Amino acid sequence: MNDDFDRVTLSDVSRHFGRRSALSHVSFSCAAGDIFGLLGPNGAGKSTLLSILATLLQPSAGDVRYGDCSARDGGAAVRARLGLLGHELQLYPELTAAENLRFFARLYGLRDIDARVRHALGQAALADRADDPVSAFSRGMRQRLALERALLHDPRLLLLDEPFTGLDQGSATVLIARLRGLAAGGRMIVIATHDLDLAEGLLTGSVVLRDGRVAAIHADGMAVRARYEAAVRPRAAAS
């Protein structure tokens, strides 16, 4: 089985928790070079969908395919090609930046760990803070480090959950530039975000979720805000 894939496809994915339906009949796909947005109000199911894409959650119905490989059969090989930047940054505050990176590099079974860690610290502009504990970092610094951690193993699919939260303008610009660079390099990026203005110009496509369902899918990144508002506009009251 070829672990590398250049397309992720969701077909009719649903997920419920008891009586509550979190996602219903969600279908879309994205390909290498895409920066795909998951948009929607709070509780729309964005985080659930990201968890499913990260194989941390199984859908109650429907299928997720990474290339030709189904999520169910993929196992560790698929996980090795995924990177997740969660809302909680998933870093150990007591360890230093370098130690965090080194731990995850070893956990992923990577080679040339020292070189990779050095490179990652450089990309995150944290080379001079390598031996400081993460607890001393600002949100922006932790975010940069967490992003590099998610990229250490050169994943095909990068998932980001609200990455612009708590970032100042400068950091946001840096992040956007980084993401564009990664997509240009052939990776797929899926971003769940509330920040429509920042998403404008960054996304190459998006899906708007509402109450767990797809309210709209767009194949390009234009007029994000206008389209979003059109999609989530309250429905006309049924008489």
Add this chain to the structure above:
Amino acid sequence: MRKSFVVWLGVAAVMFVVAPILVVRAPYESTMGLVQKIFYYHAPLGMMMFRSAFVSGIAAGIFIFNRRAAADRVSLAAAEITVLFGSLVLITGPMWARKAWGVWWQWDARLTSSLLLWMIFVAYLLVRRYGGPGSDKLSAAVALFGMANVPFVYVSVNVWRTLHPKTSVVPTLQPGMREVFWFCVAAFAVLYGVLLALRVRLATQQAEVERLYLELDDQSELS
């Protein structure tokens, strides 16, 4: 309700009408007198309780590895019955102990093992109730580990007990008593089957209601 179920329900009812009559008619045990007759209910309850714990544990194992919701429902039903029968064992046991040995509780090996098993399955139900989402998997782990624990509990409590002088006396059964005893065992076995089937059916219907809710949700969105 299926016809066979009603038949078994009838059988159980008849057996439980007959059982007390047989118990009253059974010969008196020489040393303990009337109180010994609790044994005819206490022992079968104990047997069924252990059996139920195993059913719950095995069903839980199937649920964990195969993720079949039906197995989870059986596990839950069996766990509830384990707690129910266990409670009855723990009530009838001291009643006997009080009359036979003068104290309500004296750490008899069998009764202590039953208490521990009962506690494990009470923990199962507590997790189910208060654990929030995902508690079905959690409780399945409790049932599986609890079942695996039974031999260890038995051995450790028994060896622990040898340090205390009093041991439990399982009465040797006179011929007149044996038939009554086995009749009661059969009666409780039928009752167990009926209760389990009933509870599983309830759980299955609850699952169906949830499925219908989800479908309704689906339909209303599409319209």
Add this chain to the structure above:
Amino acid sequence: MGQFMRTAWLVMQKDLTIEIRSREIVSTTVFFALSCVLVFAFALVRDGRTVVDAAAGILWIAIAFSGTLALGRTFERERYTDTLRALMLAPADRPAIYVGKLLAIVSMIFATEALLVPLVALLFQAGLFAAPMLLGGILLTGTLGFAAVGTLFAAMLVRARSRDVLLPVLLYPITIPVIIGGVRGTAALLGDPPDVAMAQFWIGLLLFFDVVFIVLSLWTFEPLMTE
């Protein structure tokens, strides 16, 4: 197999590094264990003096209570930083993560016992060091059994509600054989002369318990932790 052990070692090393830096769990656990011992010392009094035969029981109750706290804290840490998800996301062998966590917890509880055992010996004039190898055997097998079940349950409870109260509720009934074995084994060693055969019996039983429940945990860890 090599990769499995490397992953387990890596996770254990990470946990112990964090603990050595912050010293949070071991210090609070030791202090709590000390308080436990004192409460029992004051509570179990006969003729105005503490009942010394209770030493074995008090030791193991303190181990159980403080062990439960340590388990809760370790996984609370992972929950707070969401790093448990990061561990599950990695392509590493999931049971190896369990083993790593288990080894780290056992180390932490051992560190607590290293202080607790002499303390109990002192306060209760209990000759705990008459047969040190056997005592070590009982502590090792007992702690391993308790931690094996505890690590699995604490990991599962990370995503559950009411997790602080549910951990003891789940853990204690299932680890009763461990407590019985630990207490009776330790008490056997406190006899004059120490009852070696009895202690060896309990060590054997505890070892058997450890094997069964570690295997069971390894088997069920992945299906229980994934949804």
